[in-house]
Amino acid sequence: MYIINKIHILRKEIILIKKTDKKIGLVPTMGNLHDGHIKLILLAQKYSDIVIVSIFVNPMQFNCLLDLKKYPRTFKEDCEILKQYNVDIVFSPNINDIYPNDIKNQTFVEVPKLSNILEGAARPGHFKGVTTIISKLFNLIQPDFSFFGEKDYQQLLIIKILVKELNYMIQIISLPTIRLKNGLALSSRNNNLNSKEKKIAPYLYKIIKKTCENLIKEDNSIRQEIINLSKNLLIKKGFSIDIFNIYDCRTLKTPSKNSKNIILIASVWLGKTRLLDNKKIFSTI
Structure with a gap:
Protein backbone atom coordinates (compact mmCIF):
# COMPACT_ATOMS: atom_id res chain seq x y z
CA MET A 1 0.00 0.00 0.00
CA PRO A 176 -27.13 1.05 0.68
CA THR A 177 -26.65 2.14 4.26
CA ILE A 178 -24.69 -0.34 6.37
CA ARG A 179 -26.24 -0.94 9.79
CA LEU A 180 -25.56 -2.58 13.09
CA LYS A 181 -27.78 -5.54 13.98
CA ASN A 182 -29.98 -3.16 16.00
CA GLY A 183 -30.59 -1.05 12.87
CA LEU A 184 -28.43 1.95 13.74
CA ALA A 185 -26.72 3.32 10.63
CA LEU A 186 -22.94 3.13 10.87
CA SER A 187 -21.32 6.54 11.25
CA SER A 188 -18.20 8.03 12.78
CA ARG A 189 -20.59 10.25 14.75
CA ASN A 190 -21.78 7.20 16.71
CA ASN A 191 -18.52 7.33 18.67
CA ASN A 192 -19.83 10.49 20.33
CA LEU A 193 -22.85 8.72 21.83
CA ASN A 194 -22.67 7.87 25.52
CA SER A 195 -23.80 4.47 26.83
CA LYS A 196 -27.37 5.62 27.48
CA GLU A 197 -27.67 7.27 24.06
CA LYS A 198 -26.36 4.14 22.33
CA LYS A 199 -29.38 2.27 23.68
CA ILE A 200 -31.78 4.96 22.45
CA ALA A 201 -30.19 5.60 19.01
CA PRO A 202 -31.53 2.42 17.28
CA TYR A 203 -35.09 3.69 17.82
CA LEU A 204 -34.49 6.21 15.05
CA TYR A 205 -34.46 3.59 12.30
CA LYS A 206 -37.16 1.50 14.00
CA ILE A 207 -39.48 4.51 13.93
CA ILE A 208 -38.45 5.35 10.34
CA LYS A 209 -39.32 1.81 9.22
CA LYS A 210 -42.67 1.84 11.03
CA THR A 211 -43.49 5.24 9.56
CA CYS A 212 -42.77 4.00 6.04
CA GLU A 213 -44.93 0.92 6.59
CA ASN A 214 -47.81 3.09 7.75
CA LEU A 215 -47.41 5.50 4.84
CA ILE A 216 -47.63 2.59 2.40
CA LYS A 217 -50.71 1.10 4.07
CA GLU A 218 -52.71 4.25 4.73
CA ASP A 219 -54.39 6.77 2.47
CA ASN A 220 -52.34 9.73 1.23
CA SER A 221 -54.73 12.12 2.97
CA ILE A 222 -53.27 11.25 6.39
CA ARG A 223 -49.60 11.34 5.43
CA GLN A 224 -48.86 14.34 7.63
CA GLU A 225 -50.72 12.86 10.57
CA ILE A 226 -48.59 9.70 10.36
CA ILE A 227 -45.40 11.75 10.19
CA ASN A 228 -46.43 13.93 13.14
CA LEU A 229 -47.19 10.88 15.29
CA SER A 230 -43.72 9.51 14.51
CA LYS A 231 -42.13 12.85 15.38
CA ASN A 232 -43.87 12.84 18.74
CA LEU A 233 -42.64 9.31 19.38
CA LEU A 234 -39.06 10.34 18.57
CA ILE A 235 -39.29 13.28 20.94
CA LYS A 236 -40.59 11.01 23.71
CA LYS A 237 -37.59 8.73 23.15
CA GLY A 238 -35.25 11.69 23.65
CA PHE A 239 -34.49 12.87 20.12
CA SER A 240 -34.53 16.49 19.02
CA ILE A 241 -35.73 16.78 15.42
CA ASP A 242 -34.30 18.96 12.66
CA ILE A 243 -35.72 17.00 9.72
CA PHE A 244 -38.26 14.19 9.61
CA ASN A 245 -40.41 14.18 6.51
CA ILE A 246 -40.97 12.68 3.08
CA TYR A 247 -39.48 14.07 -0.13
CA ASP A 248 -39.24 13.33 -3.82
CA CYS A 249 -36.19 11.09 -4.35
CA ARG A 250 -34.96 13.14 -7.30
CA THR A 251 -35.66 16.72 -6.27
CA LEU A 252 -36.03 16.61 -2.46
CA LYS A 253 -39.22 18.63 -2.87
CA THR A 254 -42.57 17.74 -1.33
CA PRO A 255 -43.80 14.71 -3.28
CA SER A 256 -47.02 14.75 -5.23
CA LYS A 257 -49.85 12.46 -4.15
CA ASN A 258 -49.15 10.09 -7.04
CA SER A 259 -45.35 10.19 -6.82
CA LYS A 260 -43.56 6.85 -7.22
CA ASN A 261 -40.26 8.22 -5.93
CA ILE A 262 -40.55 9.01 -2.23
CA ILE A 263 -37.94 8.92 0.52
CA LEU A 264 -38.26 9.61 4.23
CA ILE A 265 -35.28 11.64 5.44
CA ALA A 266 -34.38 12.13 9.08
CA SER A 267 -31.81 14.39 10.68
CA VAL A 268 -32.03 14.42 14.47
CA TRP A 269 -30.01 15.20 17.56
CA LEU A 270 -29.45 12.74 20.37
CA GLY A 271 -27.68 14.65 23.08
CA LYS A 272 -24.83 16.43 21.31
CA THR A 273 -24.70 13.98 18.40
CA ARG A 274 -26.37 14.54 15.04
CA LEU A 275 -27.73 11.40 13.42
CA LEU A 276 -28.76 11.06 9.77
CA ASP A 277 -30.85 8.31 8.25
CA ASN A 278 -33.39 7.66 5.50
CA LYS A 279 -35.53 5.02 3.86
CA LYS A 280 -37.07 4.95 0.40
CA ILE A 281 -40.79 4.30 0.44
CA PHE A 282 -41.43 4.10 -3.30
CA SER A 283 -38.66 4.35 -5.84
CA THR A 284 -38.12 3.72 -9.53
CA ILE A 285 -34.53 5.01 -9.36
Whole structure:
Protein backbone atom coordinates (compact mmCIF):
# COMPACT_ATOMS: atom_id res chain seq x y z
CA MET A 1 0.00 0.00 0.00
CA TYR A 2 1.37 3.37 -1.05
CA ILE A 3 0.66 6.28 1.33
CA ILE A 4 0.85 9.64 -0.44
CA ASN A 5 0.51 13.00 1.28
CA LYS A 6 1.95 15.31 -1.36
CA ILE A 7 -0.01 16.47 -4.39
CA HIS A 8 2.97 16.43 -6.78
CA ILE A 9 3.70 12.79 -5.89
CA LEU A 10 0.06 11.85 -6.39
CA ARG A 11 0.04 13.50 -9.82
CA LYS A 12 3.06 11.51 -10.95
CA GLU A 13 1.47 8.28 -9.74
CA ILE A 14 -1.83 9.03 -11.51
CA ILE A 15 0.03 9.69 -14.78
CA LEU A 16 1.74 6.30 -14.50
CA ILE A 17 -1.56 4.52 -13.77
CA LYS A 18 -3.33 6.22 -16.67
CA LYS A 19 -0.61 5.01 -19.06
CA THR A 20 -1.53 1.42 -18.18
CA ASP A 21 -5.24 1.99 -18.91
CA LYS A 22 -6.13 0.64 -15.48
CA LYS A 23 -9.46 1.74 -14.02
CA ILE A 24 -9.24 3.87 -10.87
CA GLY A 25 -11.81 3.70 -8.09
CA LEU A 26 -11.92 6.44 -5.44
CA VAL A 27 -13.42 6.08 -1.97
CA PRO A 28 -13.38 9.53 -0.33
CA THR A 29 -13.33 9.48 3.49
CA MET A 30 -12.48 11.64 6.47
CA GLY A 31 -10.91 8.65 8.20
CA ASN A 32 -12.07 7.04 11.45
CA LEU A 33 -13.03 4.09 9.27
CA HIS A 34 -15.86 1.69 10.06
CA ASP A 35 -17.54 -1.27 8.34
CA GLY A 36 -19.48 1.05 6.05
CA HIS A 37 -16.20 2.31 4.58
CA ILE A 38 -14.94 -1.26 4.23
CA LYS A 39 -18.04 -2.23 2.25
CA LEU A 40 -17.38 0.70 -0.10
CA ILE A 41 -13.77 -0.42 -0.55
CA LEU A 42 -14.83 -3.98 -1.34
CA LEU A 43 -17.33 -2.64 -3.86
CA ALA A 44 -14.64 -0.42 -5.39
CA GLN A 45 -12.39 -3.46 -5.83
CA LYS A 46 -15.07 -5.15 -7.93
CA TYR A 47 -15.17 -2.24 -10.37
CA SER A 48 -11.58 -1.00 -10.34
CA ASP A 49 -8.02 -2.14 -11.00
CA ILE A 50 -6.60 0.45 -8.60
CA VAL A 51 -8.44 1.54 -5.45
CA ILE A 52 -7.53 4.87 -3.88
CA VAL A 53 -8.87 5.85 -0.47
CA SER A 54 -8.58 9.49 0.48
CA ILE A 55 -8.38 10.46 4.15
CA PHE A 56 -8.86 14.16 4.74
CA VAL A 57 -10.77 15.88 7.53
CA ASN A 58 -12.16 18.71 5.46
CA PRO A 59 -12.41 21.94 7.47
CA MET A 60 -14.49 23.63 4.78
CA GLN A 61 -17.53 21.43 5.43
CA PHE A 62 -17.64 22.08 9.18
CA ASN A 63 -19.73 25.07 10.20
CA CYS A 64 -18.72 24.60 13.83
CA LEU A 65 -15.05 24.88 14.84
CA LEU A 66 -15.66 22.72 17.91
CA ASP A 67 -17.02 19.87 15.75
CA LEU A 68 -13.92 20.09 13.56
CA LYS A 69 -11.61 19.89 16.58
CA LYS A 70 -13.58 16.97 18.06
CA TYR A 71 -13.60 14.91 14.86
CA PRO A 72 -11.60 11.73 15.58
CA ARG A 73 -8.24 11.43 13.81
CA THR A 74 -7.21 7.78 13.64
CA PHE A 75 -4.84 7.77 10.69
CA LYS A 76 -2.48 5.05 11.96
CA GLU A 77 -5.36 2.70 12.80
CA ASP A 78 -7.08 3.49 9.50
CA CYS A 79 -3.95 2.59 7.52
CA GLU A 80 -3.68 -0.73 9.34
CA ILE A 81 -7.26 -1.52 8.29
CA LEU A 82 -6.64 -0.45 4.70
CA LYS A 83 -3.54 -2.66 4.47
CA GLN A 84 -5.65 -5.65 5.51
CA TYR A 85 -8.02 -4.97 2.60
CA ASN A 86 -5.25 -4.50 0.03
CA VAL A 87 -6.02 -0.89 -0.81
CA ASP A 88 -3.53 0.31 -3.41
CA ILE A 89 -3.10 3.98 -2.48
CA VAL A 90 -4.00 6.14 0.49
CA PHE A 91 -4.06 9.86 -0.28
CA SER A 92 -3.89 11.94 2.88
CA PRO A 93 -2.95 15.51 1.97
CA ASN A 94 -1.94 18.36 4.22
CA ILE A 95 -4.56 21.06 4.79
CA ASN A 96 -2.19 23.75 3.51
CA ASP A 97 -1.74 21.86 0.24
CA ILE A 98 -5.48 21.54 -0.31
CA TYR A 99 -6.29 25.07 0.89
CA PRO A 100 -3.14 27.16 0.33
CA ASN A 101 -5.00 30.35 1.21
CA ASP A 102 -7.44 31.14 3.99
CA ILE A 103 -10.60 29.04 3.51
CA LYS A 104 -12.74 32.19 3.44
CA ASN A 105 -10.86 33.28 0.31
CA GLN A 106 -10.83 29.81 -1.26
CA THR A 107 -12.27 29.21 -4.71
CA PHE A 108 -15.25 26.95 -4.19
CA VAL A 109 -17.69 24.72 -6.06
CA GLU A 110 -21.37 24.76 -5.17
CA VAL A 111 -24.47 22.95 -6.43
CA PRO A 112 -27.17 25.57 -5.84
CA LYS A 113 -30.12 23.30 -6.63
CA LEU A 114 -29.90 21.25 -3.44
CA SER A 115 -27.17 22.70 -1.23
CA ASN A 116 -29.20 25.17 0.79
CA ILE A 117 -32.25 23.12 1.72
CA LEU A 118 -32.84 20.46 4.40
CA GLU A 119 -29.42 19.52 5.81
CA GLY A 120 -27.92 22.47 3.94
CA ALA A 121 -30.27 24.90 5.68
CA ALA A 122 -29.43 23.39 9.07
CA ARG A 123 -25.69 23.50 8.36
CA PRO A 124 -24.96 26.58 6.19
CA GLY A 125 -21.95 26.12 3.95
CA HIS A 126 -21.63 22.40 4.65
CA PHE A 127 -22.37 21.18 1.14
CA LYS A 128 -20.25 23.90 -0.41
CA GLY A 129 -17.36 22.39 1.54
CA VAL A 130 -18.28 18.87 0.42
CA THR A 131 -18.54 19.71 -3.27
CA THR A 132 -15.35 21.76 -3.20
CA ILE A 133 -13.22 18.97 -1.72
CA ILE A 134 -14.85 16.32 -3.92
CA SER A 135 -14.12 18.43 -7.00
CA LYS A 136 -10.51 18.78 -5.90
CA LEU A 137 -10.18 15.04 -5.36
CA PHE A 138 -11.79 14.31 -8.73
CA ASN A 139 -9.39 16.73 -10.46
CA LEU A 140 -6.33 15.28 -8.73
CA ILE A 141 -7.15 11.56 -8.92
CA GLN A 142 -9.20 11.44 -12.15
CA PRO A 143 -11.08 8.31 -11.07
CA ASP A 144 -13.25 6.25 -13.37
CA PHE A 145 -15.55 5.43 -10.45
CA SER A 146 -16.24 6.97 -7.07
CA PHE A 147 -18.15 5.29 -4.26
CA PHE A 148 -20.53 6.76 -1.67
CA GLY A 149 -22.93 5.47 0.95
CA GLU A 150 -26.64 6.26 0.80
CA LYS A 151 -26.95 7.31 4.45
CA ASP A 152 -26.14 10.90 3.46
CA TYR A 153 -28.76 10.84 0.71
CA GLN A 154 -28.80 14.57 0.03
CA GLN A 155 -25.02 14.56 -0.31
CA LEU A 156 -25.22 11.67 -2.78
CA LEU A 157 -27.73 13.54 -4.97
CA ILE A 158 -25.61 16.68 -4.87
CA ILE A 159 -22.48 14.80 -5.96
CA LYS A 160 -24.38 13.18 -8.84
CA ILE A 161 -25.51 16.63 -10.01
CA LEU A 162 -21.95 17.94 -9.63
CA VAL A 163 -20.61 15.17 -11.87
CA LYS A 164 -23.29 15.72 -14.50
CA GLU A 165 -23.11 19.51 -14.63
CA LEU A 166 -19.31 19.78 -14.53
CA ASN A 167 -18.99 17.06 -17.20
CA TYR A 168 -16.82 14.73 -15.15
CA MET A 169 -16.36 11.35 -16.84
CA ILE A 170 -16.83 9.58 -13.52
CA GLN A 171 -19.45 6.99 -12.60
CA ILE A 172 -20.89 7.50 -9.12
CA ILE A 173 -21.78 4.20 -7.49
CA SER A 174 -23.73 4.13 -4.24
CA LEU A 175 -24.06 1.53 -1.54
CA PRO A 176 -27.13 1.05 0.68
CA THR A 177 -26.65 2.14 4.26
CA ILE A 178 -24.69 -0.34 6.37
CA ARG A 179 -26.24 -0.94 9.79
CA LEU A 180 -25.56 -2.58 13.09
CA LYS A 181 -27.78 -5.54 13.98
CA ASN A 182 -29.98 -3.16 16.00
CA GLY A 183 -30.59 -1.05 12.87
CA LEU A 184 -28.43 1.95 13.74
CA ALA A 185 -26.72 3.32 10.63
CA LEU A 186 -22.94 3.13 10.87
CA SER A 187 -21.32 6.54 11.25
CA SER A 188 -18.20 8.03 12.78
CA ARG A 189 -20.59 10.25 14.75
CA ASN A 190 -21.78 7.20 16.71
CA ASN A 191 -18.52 7.33 18.67
CA ASN A 192 -19.83 10.49 20.33
CA LEU A 193 -22.85 8.72 21.83
CA ASN A 194 -22.67 7.87 25.52
CA SER A 195 -23.80 4.47 26.83
CA LYS A 196 -27.37 5.62 27.48
CA GLU A 197 -27.67 7.27 24.06
CA LYS A 198 -26.36 4.14 22.33
CA LYS A 199 -29.38 2.27 23.68
CA ILE A 200 -31.78 4.96 22.45
CA ALA A 201 -30.19 5.60 19.01
CA PRO A 202 -31.53 2.42 17.28
CA TYR A 203 -35.09 3.69 17.82
CA LEU A 204 -34.49 6.21 15.05
CA TYR A 205 -34.46 3.59 12.30
CA LYS A 206 -37.16 1.50 14.00
CA ILE A 207 -39.48 4.51 13.93
CA ILE A 208 -38.45 5.35 10.34
CA LYS A 209 -39.32 1.81 9.22
CA LYS A 210 -42.67 1.84 11.03
CA THR A 211 -43.49 5.24 9.56
CA CYS A 212 -42.77 4.00 6.04
CA GLU A 213 -44.93 0.92 6.59
CA ASN A 214 -47.81 3.09 7.75
CA LEU A 215 -47.41 5.50 4.84
CA ILE A 216 -47.63 2.59 2.40
CA LYS A 217 -50.71 1.10 4.07
CA GLU A 218 -52.71 4.25 4.73
CA ASP A 219 -54.39 6.77 2.47
CA ASN A 220 -52.34 9.73 1.23
CA SER A 221 -54.73 12.12 2.97
CA ILE A 222 -53.27 11.25 6.39
CA ARG A 223 -49.60 11.34 5.43
CA GLN A 224 -48.86 14.34 7.63
CA GLU A 225 -50.72 12.86 10.57
CA ILE A 226 -48.59 9.70 10.36
CA ILE A 227 -45.40 11.75 10.19
CA ASN A 228 -46.43 13.93 13.14
CA LEU A 229 -47.19 10.88 15.29
CA SER A 230 -43.72 9.51 14.51
CA LYS A 231 -42.13 12.85 15.38
CA ASN A 232 -43.87 12.84 18.74
CA LEU A 233 -42.64 9.31 19.38
CA LEU A 234 -39.06 10.34 18.57
CA ILE A 235 -39.29 13.28 20.94
CA LYS A 236 -40.59 11.01 23.71
CA LYS A 237 -37.59 8.73 23.15
CA GLY A 238 -35.25 11.69 23.65
CA PHE A 239 -34.49 12.87 20.12
CA SER A 240 -34.53 16.49 19.02
CA ILE A 241 -35.73 16.78 15.42
CA ASP A 242 -34.30 18.96 12.66
CA ILE A 243 -35.72 17.00 9.72
CA PHE A 244 -38.26 14.19 9.61
CA ASN A 245 -40.41 14.18 6.51
CA ILE A 246 -40.97 12.68 3.08
CA TYR A 247 -39.48 14.07 -0.13
CA ASP A 248 -39.24 13.33 -3.82
CA CYS A 249 -36.19 11.09 -4.35
CA ARG A 250 -34.96 13.14 -7.30
CA THR A 251 -35.66 16.72 -6.27
CA LEU A 252 -36.03 16.61 -2.46
CA LYS A 253 -39.22 18.63 -2.87
CA THR A 254 -42.57 17.74 -1.33
CA PRO A 255 -43.80 14.71 -3.28
CA SER A 256 -47.02 14.75 -5.23
CA LYS A 257 -49.85 12.46 -4.15
CA ASN A 258 -49.15 10.09 -7.04
CA SER A 259 -45.35 10.19 -6.82
CA LYS A 260 -43.56 6.85 -7.22
CA ASN A 261 -40.26 8.22 -5.93
CA ILE A 262 -40.55 9.01 -2.23
CA ILE A 263 -37.94 8.92 0.52
CA LEU A 264 -38.26 9.61 4.23
CA ILE A 265 -35.28 11.64 5.44
CA ALA A 266 -34.38 12.13 9.08
CA SER A 267 -31.81 14.39 10.68
CA VAL A 268 -32.03 14.42 14.47
CA TRP A 269 -30.01 15.20 17.56
CA LEU A 270 -29.45 12.74 20.37
CA GLY A 271 -27.68 14.65 23.08
CA LYS A 272 -24.83 16.43 21.31
CA THR A 273 -24.70 13.98 18.40
CA ARG A 274 -26.37 14.54 15.04
CA LEU A 275 -27.73 11.40 13.42
CA LEU A 276 -28.76 11.06 9.77
CA ASP A 277 -30.85 8.31 8.25
CA ASN A 278 -33.39 7.66 5.50
CA LYS A 279 -35.53 5.02 3.86
CA LYS A 280 -37.07 4.95 0.40
CA ILE A 281 -40.79 4.30 0.44
CA PHE A 282 -41.43 4.10 -3.30
CA SER A 283 -38.66 4.35 -5.84
CA THR A 284 -38.12 3.72 -9.53
CA ILE A 285 -34.53 5.01 -9.36
